[in-house]
Amino acid sequence: MKRRQVRCIAFAALLWVALTAIAPRPMADDKLIQSESLPPKLSQFRLGIVRGMPVGRELERYTLNTPLFSDYAEKFRAVYVPRNARVGYRAEGVLDFPVGTVLVKSFGYPADMRKPSEAVRMIETRLLIRREAGWVALPYVWDAQAKDAELVRVGRRVPVEWVDLQGAKRSISYAVPNVNQCKDCHAQNRAIVPIGPTARNFNRDGQLQALVSDLPTQLSVLPRFDDAATGTVAQRARAYLDVNCAHCHSRAGAASNSGLYLGNDEPVGPTLGIGKRPVAAGHGSGALSFGLVPGHPEQSIIVHRMGSLQPGVAMPELGRATVHDEGVSLVSQWISSWK
């Protein structure tokens, strides 16, 4: 009797060890993630973000075909999906992430952009958490040693320097957004939503297949704005405007009142800026008369505002302390090529 009991217990113990080895204990604190709490330290979530890098084994790293421009910061993206939950496919708009999802985006600056993986100074990590009541946006700012990041709901200006690809020194006042400003870009019809991970933008390197169940056979791909092999100038410029502008310049976004809509699928016409006069731009119009003048980027208000750094003129309105020369160049090229 005794021996049999011992053998049963031993077997159970072995089984337990085997099972926990196969299915490791969850790291991330799902309860905290899904609560209403605003933890002061990023580490409290136990997502596995080490020195700014989202390296935790429960995080799925990803890259977007055309990312948002953020003052030349290197951006490290990852998504955490709770165990046993599914990400659903959507043909249009952001993928269907389940409650408990955390989208992670860390921003860092290499000392020298020509050596992008060396001496990267991590500035902030932004989280977008899908909670029961809706998405919540939280900006965490790293300490100088990148040991941990603290929640800075009011935002912060951080002086940042780097050497660019041409070898020139750059120096800006980088703006960590306050939580209202997160919502300014991330709101559609007053509710916070993610922007980046749409199926089209996520579709590369097998990422969709790794993350999303029940994919259809026909999948579209957003061109990479900086890779001519992935689309025509027009397609890449439209992708660029979609990703950098359409979260506000859409019928449900912060600039819905402008009548200027820059989504990928917006038909060519006044809503895209052609023949459209400035209404509320003030001196942001740069003394120009129309949003977009086919053939003439230098007469187009869109290009003028992309090329400005002055508050009240610069577009996007938030998160821009530098001009994205490559983006301006692409959009200008597109406009120039119109007859």
Next chain:
Amino acid sequence: MKAISTVIAAALVAASASAEAGTIRVKAGAAAQERLQAAMLDAKPGDTILIGKGRFVLTDGLSLDVPKVTIRGAGAGKTVLSFKGQQGAGEGLLVTSDDVVMRDFAVEDTKGDGIKAKGVKRVVFTRLRVEWTRGPNTANGAYGVYPVSSTDVLIDNVLVKGAADAGIYVGQSRNIIVRNSIASQNVAGIEIENSYNADVYGNTAEHNTGGILIFDLPNLPQQGGHSIRIYKNLVGRNDVPNFGAPGSTVSGVPNGTGIMVMATRNVHVFNNVVGNNATANVFVVAYKFPYDDKGYDPYLRDVVVRDNTHGPAGWAPGFKGGDALKAAMGGKTAPIFWDGVGGAEARVHISDAVTVLTLNMTKPDTPISEAQPGVIDLSKTPKAAEPAAVVLPASMEAAIK
């Protein structure tokens, strides 16, 4: 038994927590940006943010997204939010939540717009000053007080100076009162654009380029502006050279415009005192620019101009072709102009006891050089029915007290 009393106790606690309205005080001093923005993030519905006396130096925009919050200073002369060093954002203060009351403070020198409320219900702006302290300058922000795409808007006792577009601007909104306010040194003093149901009364619009503008423009989500009453305003001495951004719609407003109505429907202008405006005291026209918008109506319709008191006007019309017009009229144009577009179908009634000029234009964009000006009597045109007075929710009027 125990379960029920627990439930009752919990309910009582919950009820008292929500009934308690808190006050967050913010004093002048260092780190004003962080402390004011923190107050706006920490505020709960029902709270008041009390901003103390003094000058607050802001380095970025501020924003409020919590409903039922009052932001209150110690007075527009005493609590000053200075945005001279603003590094980012399109406005000084952005409000995106309902039932917000802003009162008793000043906003100075924003890089973009002054105070913007977008897509909100029941917003109150009262006893505020928004000013660009260097005076008229094309690089000043466009709008001072700027509710847009909103419903139930009250602008009461505000002062706006120096806006490079419109000092008090209400866009694409419904149910609006602008009253007892002063607009001076702006391009447009007060502007109601693409909006429905607005009462604009008891205001002073002096020393702007144009005093009060009522416009309806194409290519915007809300169009077909209508039902506007402009009454008991003082609109005089609008004599500031136009400093609006070249190419903008407002840059086309001639210097010395009193009240201008463009393309809007059912607009009643009455019991105002209008005078000393070099172009005209009252100007009613169709939309003059080419446009691509199938749903847009460029015509003026159902305008009533009556019982206004006129001072001198029209001695220096500020639009292209104005001098020729003046010469054609024997040296002086009239205090009231209509472009004539639409003819009888426009249903323009003007019964003020002054000369009224029509430009006899057949199409909205007929050039002035082809106008056939002539004196016209429009007092017999049947008057469109006056819109009912705008009534705002009681909570808004209560907030003024």
